[in-house]
Amino acid sequence: MAKFEIDSDEARALVDAGFLAVSRNITDAGIAIFEAVILLRPNLSAGYIGLCYAYLGAGLPEKAFEVLKKAPPGFEMDLFGGIALIRGGNKDLGRKRLEHVLAYSTDAGHKEIAQSFLQEL
Numbered sequence: 001m002a003k004f005e006i007d008s009d010e011a012r013a014l015v016d017a018g019f020l021a022v023s024r025n026i027t028d029a030g031i032a033i034f035e036a037v038i039l040l041r042p043n044l045s046a047g048y049i050g051l052c053y054a055y056l057g058a059g060l061p062e063k064a065f066e067v068l069k070k071a072p073p074g075f076e077m078d079l080f081g082g083i084a085l086i087r088g089g090n091k092d093l094g095r096k097r098l099e100h101v102l103a104y105s106t107d108a109g110h111k112e113i114a115q116s117f118l119q120e121l
Contacts (some may be wrong), residue, residue, distance in 0.1 A: 006040050015046045022054045029080060030054040038070075045072055052080045061088035075105040079114055086117065 006014070014037050022030035031054045037047035048071035055064035059104040068077050082097030094117075101114040 011041045018050045027058045077112050079110050
């Protein structure tokens with residue numbers, strides 16, 4: 001079987017298409033696109049984040065959290081994992097993940113989102 005690969009520009013275009021689909025409530029297409037990105041570029045965090053985002057938008061926080069268990073580590077995984085846990089009803093563990101992001105991430109955007117969700121709890 002031949003191995004199919006995509007370069008970073010192609011991966012970025014697919015990720016953009018996936019987010020566009022999800023933002024337009026075309027969730028099934030967004031999920032399929034992000035699953036393809038993960039299959040073709042398993043070390044690219046954007047595929048996991050996108051798939052998590054799609055499941056969150058579909059009201060499936062448990063599935064969103066499961067996706068992140070297979071993702072490469074990073075503060076964005078902690079951030080979205082915290083959001084998925086909170087939306088799934090596990091506010092204590094979700095809060096801990098968001099507090100971790102707030103305390104240790106150097107990304108201002110991550111910190112801002114984490115702080116916003118923590119204020120809502």
